[in-house]
Amino acid sequence: MASDKEPTVIKKYANRRLYHTGTSSYVTLEDLATLVRGGEDFVVYDAKSGEDITRSVLAQIIFDEEAKDGQNLLPITFLRQLIRLYGDSMQAVVPRFLEFSMENFAQEQNKMREQMSKAFGGSAFGGPAIDALQAQTRANMQMFTEAFRLFNPFTATAAAAQASQEGGAQPVKNDDLGDLKRELSEMRERLDKLSRSK
Numbered sequence: 001m002a003s004d005k006e007p008t009v010i011k012k013y014a015n016r017r018l019y020h021t022g023t024s025s026y027v028t029l030e031d032l033a034t035l036v037r038g039g040e041d042f043v044v045y046d047a048k049s050g051e052d053i054t055r056s057v058l059a060q061i062i063f064d065e066e067a068k069d070g071q072n073l074l075p076i077t078f079l080r081q082l083i084r085l086y087g088d089s090m091q092a093v094v095p096r097f098l099e100f101s102m103e104n105f106a107q108e109q110n111k112m113r114e115q116m117s118k119a120f121g122g123s124a125f126g127g128p129a130i131d132a133l134q135a136q137t138r139a140n141m142q143m144f145t146e147a148f149r150l151f152n153p154f155t156a157t158a159a160a161a162q163a164s165q166e167g168g169a170q171p172v173k174n175d176d177l178g179d180l181k182r183e184l185s186e187m188r189e190r191l192d193k194l195s196r197s198k
Contacts, residue, residue: 007041
């Protein structure tokens, strides 16, 4: 959720305490996670050096969320692929690709929430409805992971080859790389259409 107002300034001190300049109070990483969920933007500066450390603080929030039971959003395969892209020639385009993918993912989630609300009249629901919601969420995450895999076909081919050696799966065929390139081209066309429709 983008906002026109200036982001809130958070200062991080040497004792690792975070100071919210808007409310003149100390906050925790959990408080900052709540701000993110509420759509409030903030930047975090090192109080001594003035360095912008927002990225590392957000990464720490994700790390803490992933450490909670039942909170795992990032599949291990996705994390490995992401690590492989550091220092890769594709690294420069990955951030924008991820932003674009997450924006579209959020839009799909909003559509699904609207459909669920219409189907159940806004009332509390459980059982089959929760199962359907979980199935849709899993499908969306699988789609997102697959999209990321197709974005870097060379990494995907190497991972598939490694998996076949480790797990006794079918070896990667010679024409797999051609198929992946074709799928990548198709995906780029779809992404272009989506960006034009926005």
